[in-house]
Amino acid sequence: AAAERLARAGAEVSETRLPVPMDRLLGVHFFLQNGEGSTVHADLHAQYADFYRPTPRASIEVGLLVPAALYVRALRARRRLTGPMLDLLGSFDGIIAPTAANVAPDPSTTGDPSFQSIWTLFGVPNVSIPTGLSTDRLPYGLQIVGRPFEERALLSTAAWCESIFGHLPVP
Incomplete structure (x- = not known):
């Protein structure tokens, strides 16, 4: 519905597919994010684990289990996958996709980050x-x-797209 609305407003919209299966992108992201996050938080986690919220704490604890060899393989995989993903981005002025698979979750979580994670993996700008x-x-x-x-x-x-959708009332 959003893409159709943008097209009606004058955007040139076409459908495309990721050049790499999403589950592969998410797998590589998982090992890199958890491995790096656990390294950054290792000292604080060791002293203050009980102060972390459940989801970040679990990510840190899983990341502490990631062997260095697996982390290095994930880095190499990201390097191999970067070319096809950047080629895809080079084909368009921008790529639009849902931010999340569903509406905003309750305040106890930030929700499923899968749709953002595939772009975070490559460090490309996203709004x-x-x-x-x-x-x-x-x-x-x-x-x-x-x-x-x-x-x-x-x-x-993004500013142009936001002007098409208008300002929404506070939920």
């Missing part, structure tokens, strides 16, 4: 804008992914 409210008045959004080092163009595109 999310609200596009509507569910029947329960929970927001849902659209992420716009840009090319590396083209943040200004991405923010300009």
Whole structure:
């Protein structure tokens, strides 16, 4: 629905597919994020584990179990996957996708980050804008992914998209 609305407003919209299976991207991201996060938090976690919320604490504890060899393999996999993903981004002014698989979750969690994680893996700029409210008045959004080092163009595109969807009432 969001893509159709943007097309009606004048955007050139076409459908594409990821050049790499999403589960492969998420697997590589999992090992890198948890391995790096656990390294950053290792000392604090050792002293203050009980102060961490359950989800970040679990990520740190899983990351502490990631062997260095597996982490290095994940780094190599990311390097191999970067070319096809950047080629995809080079084909478009921006890529739009749902921010999340569903509406905003309850305040105890930030929700499933899968749709953002595939872009975070490659460090490309990404912005999310609200596009509507569910029947329960929970927001849902659209992420716009840009090319590396083209943040200004991405923010300009996001501002235009936001003008199409308008300002939403506070949920």
